[in-house]
Amino acid sequence: MIELVIDQRRRDLGGGFEVGRVLPFAKRRMVGPFIFFDHFGPIDLAPGLGPEFDVRAHPHVGLSTVSYLFSGEIMHRDSLGYEMPIRPQEVNWMTAGRGITHSERFEHARAVGDHLHGIQAWVALPEEFEESAPSFTHHSGTDLPQWESGGVVGHLIAGSAYGLTARAKTHSPLFYAHLEMEPGAVAEVPADHKERALYIAAGAIEIHGNRYEAGQMLVLGAGSSHFKAKKASTVMVLGGEPIGERFIHWNFVSSSKDRLAQAAADWKAGRMKLPDADDAEFIPLPDEPVPPLPAIS
Template identity: 80%
Template sequence: MIELIIEQRRKNLGGFEVGRVLPFAKRRMVGPFIFFDHMGPLDLAPGVDRGLDVRPHPHIGLSTVTYLFSGEIMHRDSLGYEQAIRPQEVNWMTAGRGITHSERFEHARVHGDHLHGVQAWVALPTEFEETAPSFSHHAGLDLPQWSDVGVHGQLIAGSAYGLTAGARTHSPLFYAHLDMEPGATAEIPSEHKERAVYVATGAVEMDGLRYEAGKMLVLGAAASRVKALERSAVMVLGGEPVGERFIHWNFVSSSKNRLAQAASDWKAGRMKLPDADDEEFIPLPDEPAPPPPPMS
């Protein structure tokens, strides 16, 4: 059963547009997933302007999960990691108490590129919000694959379909990519209370209705199946809720005071930039952080 349909909203990130899905006014999170951006598809010509790059910026209280269908992005962070991500690979960065990173299109500047992928944010449970930051890259056996009639699946994170992915997660969740042939059907894992299906390309059928690319279908607790009406890339995700979370810019926390502190730290230059990318950064936006709760 579908509880809510969320259609992506186009958002300009300064150089290119993404389809913003989460957070949404009527549904801010699905399990621990608090942010979901559909990047592209976008053709980048050789010599593409550096203005498209995502300059160094900070995060707290979350893990970023970057997954590409096509293209290449270079990641650099304040822990010293420098790692290109390519199709069917995962960059998993846990911000915890604070990290900075950049994402640049260096491959495209030389060769041109066709960029298409998804970046999600996973909110950390309260006891891990201030954990030490970390970064890991995953490919191959870290991302188990399987095939069923007309469906080729790849597990991105967590546990589902009898498999477990390599990235360390801090709460129960699942996240997978299903490449579906026309007419193929796939089961949506039902172990968790909150689940969703996102149609990245193609069109699918659920509960007897057709849904085109760019829509997230938030599901009820009952077991569900999805059917591809044409060749489709479908993302399935979900997990256990971690509690209410607030967002200010790139910061996520259960505490509005902590968001204000992170904003102050960034504005004052107290967060280390990546060693290999420290000559520029994205300034703090003008909008204020959410006000702290009233004193009791």
């Protein structure tokens, strides 16, 4: 059963870098611990791309960012000293905990051009890990188990599903996978968790007799959920166990509104360390005050 269909909403992050924002959504703020889901590209970037397209240094607390590419390259630098390009079918998993800053630069595109396409998701942390030490890990190859079956090529990004377990350390039960599907191929969304969804990054699928297109997330009810690719399709499947209510403001996530206000004050006052290798500029705190947002759950 499909509980809700969420169409991506276009958002300009500045400098012409536009994304399709899927989560949070007014009628469904989270799926399991997934609290944020942005789809960027596909877009062709010409050599000589201006620096205004880059995502300058900015902060996070209370979450893990999960960056995954279908094509292209992005350079990550953070306040822990990590400097790591991410390339297709690799994962940058950055846990902010009590606080981290990072930048995302398009240096490869600037040099030679690029075809950029990917997803950035945020996973909210359980309360006992919200103030944990920040960390960063990069995963590729066998860290992301792969399988092939009936016209489906799968890559498990995080968690456990399809009888496999990915290498990235997670803080609550979840699954997140990338499926490449040939026309007519059938796949299943794992039924092990209470909250589940699929997102069509490219192509089109059929489920329960209805057709859905690229840019749509289908939030699923309980039980087995099979779907068929109507043409060559790229589909992300995700879900997990709920972790309780959360508040979100700008790049900060917390179970406490007071913590959001503190994070905003820390960033505005310059109390959060910038990446050593990218500390010449940063994104300032938005002018608006921290709003009394409803809890996300």
